[in-house]
Amino acid sequence: MLRLEGVTAGYGHTVILEGVDLSLPPGGLLAVLGRNGVGKSTLMKTIVGQTRLRQGDIRFGSETISGQPSYRRSRMGIGYVPQTRDVFPSLTVEENLRIAARPGKWTIERVFELFPNLSARRGNKGTEISGGEQQMLSIGRALMGNPSLLLLDEPMEGLAPVIVEQLLEAFHALRRDGDLALILVEQYVNLALNFSPTTIVLDRGRVVFSGDSERLRNDQVLMADLIGAGGQSKARH
Amino acid sequence: MEIKKSEWGGETMTAIVTVLFFGVAYGMILYLISVGLSVTMGLMGFVNLAHGVFAMLGGYAAVTLMNQTGMSLFAALPLACLAVTVVGFVLERTLYSRLYGRSELDQVLFSMGLILISMALVRLIWGPMAQPVQLPDYLKGQSLVGGIELPTYRFVLVAFGAAVIVALWVIFERTLFGARIRAAVDNRGMAQAIGIDTGRLFAVTFGLGTGLAALGGALGADVLAIAPNYPLHYIVYFMVVVAVGGLGSIRGPFIAALSIGLADTACKYLLPEMGSVFIFAFVFALLLWRPNGITGKR
Amino acid sequence: MNGSAPILETRKLNRFFGSVRVTGDVDFALHPGERRAVIGPNGAGKTTFVNLLSGRLAPSSGQVLLGGETVTALGEAQRIKRGMGRTFQITSLFPNLSVRKNVFLAVAEHEGVAWNLFRSAASHRDQFGRVDELLERVGLADVAEVKAQDLPYGRQRLLEIAVALALRPKVLLLDEPAAGIPTSESHIILTILDTLPKDIAVLLIDHDMDLVFRFAQRITVLVQGSIMVEGTPAEIAANERVRKIYLGESDHAAA
């Protein structure tokens, strides 16, 4: 359903991604790993249409969306939860959700079921809620558009472990009762590998691994490199 | 705004009430004209000096409708408003949208160009003289309120203005359309990413803003005279309301417009020969204190 | 650590954005000639920390000392006069000016000739001598007359470093100098870091652990705005908590 071919993209004169290929079947699941600053967020923004695409093609469903503006991509079914959350500060929680609504099984009631916290705060402005709640709001807002592909850029950052558990469960549930495809960008390697059977690893704007999460787990060199701070090859457990 | 001495009573109380009344009426007009500018400037970051053009066009449209077809003021107002909304919408799509993201200088020059062209066209069509608004007879006289004589038309103006402002408030703060505008002001990229067509939203908002300006221009024709130099003559006032009120807000310009309306009226009453110097000195100081306006961040 | 007095120091440095503490009680010291790296996961507050050091942001509380003097209340420009230099995470140059002019502007400010009104810039031979020397050092001599915006991104990063060096800093803050440079070219950055004058203290922030571990004498690990641990590369590599942070076993207890 989503296919990137030779995507080179960046901002202005800056190139961040170079020749990225990836593909995801309907209802598929993909984890994107990589150290900080290798272009994971840029990859998400490129799929959403917020970067400058210099080369390559992005296809969604049967169409190429490379030239489409961001709002069309959203209407075609790409939901986006940015790393910076980007809730709208001058809108209430409820307005944040309602302006994103498109018909489908996700309604404001269901979002409030998923995140009861938000329900309690429905009248608060976007800035008057905690960081974790903003994260929930950002996820809920993406769901309100009833996407067929959901891009999650480090969605667990700032959430309590309990909520993370809840969310992961919710994501699994989402996948079971529909064909929602998910791309999850994560820093936490283990979390991502446990969640998704397929993974790509980015390094400096290029895909350096693409395939089974299990295979990656057993690839000592790549894992060590990925984990990085453990220092060169000493990071073996 | 000119206030004839004869309209003022001798007593202090009368003077205060009159200044308040005239000031509020003046402020309402300023607000109706400027609020669209504040929202569109906040949305698009476009330095549009030519906003007054739309107010002027509203005035001319209303005057012409009334004089040519004998239409009543209240029938002419919505028609004039609608016509200017369409003009604004079309100009946004065809010209303004080409200059988003260009330098401040380019936007200033472009809107100066628009001012000059509109001044020329209006002069060619309607001539150089100011166009008086023919009020229906029942609005012409003075009304007695608490022993003070005040022009009836101004009451209508205040009431009408207040109704529009309340409606605007409800649309902006309570409807999904308003929420979309606020979202786009907050974060245009994210608004797009949840499926809002910001380009079209801009055009519609721009059209509505110009329509409101047209309404203000037509309603306030006896405060700000409808003449070809209108957009240049009053540009300072509209820009000041927006700068002082803060960009992208509808509440800030309200406070700013009312304060300026009141202060300007009071200054001109107390010190007629000093003209508007005080008010501009005040604005000068205020903007140095809060460059982003009273609702903006410091 | 050598025995000399620190060139750059912070004491109980705090910075809040609203109610969120992005920098917490940081006590940090950098000595003349030292090569230091600051690492940490995303959102650890590394860039905020650099901005607090450079004077772009004011701390909510605490002190910054440069060369033993308190500079907490001073702005960026004044700190630069006292020997601070920095590069930016996102390239920030003068896009329509030539590479040579870019560096000249910095040299002119540093050497106090930027107020010269009536002498043509071109006749400032000494200053241009320095400009050309700096361009030589970072390998940009061949593109001296090219507009900065027409340079490939990697070389813009080099120009950033040349501009920073033009200020003859005693302390150089490098905010992700290798960001956006293709892997094939990132060794150039390391080469340049190696050729930096030995008396300059350099503080490097980067995600490229290869670069960090090869460059730094000491590493400071920042987690949620606070220093979790500091040590030699070997010590950091062996540190269990650091590894956990990067493994993501949700150990935030350190903060």
Add this chain to the structure above:
Amino acid sequence: MTDRSTAAILLLPPDGVSGTRKALSMSLWLAALAIPTLVPGYTPLANQMVVMILFALSLDLLVGFTGIVTLGHAALFGTGAYTAGILALRLTNDPLITALCGMAAAALVGLVTGSCMLRTKGLAFLVLSLAAAFMLHELANMASSVTGGDDGLQGVSFSPLLGVFEFDFRGHTAFYYSLACLFAAFLLVRRVVNSPFGWSLRGIRENDGRMRAIGCPIYARRLAAYVMSSALAGLAGALQAQTTQFVALNSLSLELSGDVLIMLILGGSGRLYGAFVGVPLFMFAQDLLAKEDPANWYLGQGLILMVMTLFVPGGVLGLVERLRRNLGRGGRR
């Protein structure tokens, strides 16, 4: 530089400018000298152009080289004009002294307003520049006992220049005097924009945040440019008063601020010679269009601005430059 002849040093742009352009600029100045002899009837008009070129040049220092867009530059022109005019009526009518006083007064006004306004950016700056000019205009209007109010300052006369050259009705003295001032100002501005100071102004225009990060005191630098520009605008105003023997309230108006901006943009800002191209074009067009109906001239100006911003950024000189580049190196002029 010492091995070149004095004339060459004065006339020629600094290194890196092509021989064709040197020759062109030199012939331009020489041609200007011949105007009173060749077309004596147009001397007053030519004088008017010279004064406006000087005014537009002063604005270029701000708009073109420092990136400061002001809508109130006439405030400084008017200050110079009124200072010279009022002094002539009350104290001394020596042209040089009053011109210097006009410059000084404008520089002072520039220093005071600039030191406030330059603390802000964007919309706030635009509005402040409008408000400052508006206040001065109102003050001049009110103080009619000194300024003549709406009627302007009438019958301002000046003693002969250097005690020798009288300001006669043919306007030759006036023209050469203005031209000499413009020439001096041009040399000054050219020097300044090619100095390290001028380069730093361009650095501020390109990226003020980065300038700060290399230790540049931006506010002081911009203020210096503002005061310098003010002084030159004041000189232009003083020349206007001296050579037309009249000061109108209009010399402080928003219209004049707009006109000078259009003149500069028409020629091309940030290019030194933009003012020299834009002002004559503007005044010829005005002469052509305003005859029938002022509305035609508004329309003309408006269209010029629209076309300039939409299709010809960089003004006429920018257009010429692009045409030359497109025609290849061979194309002369």
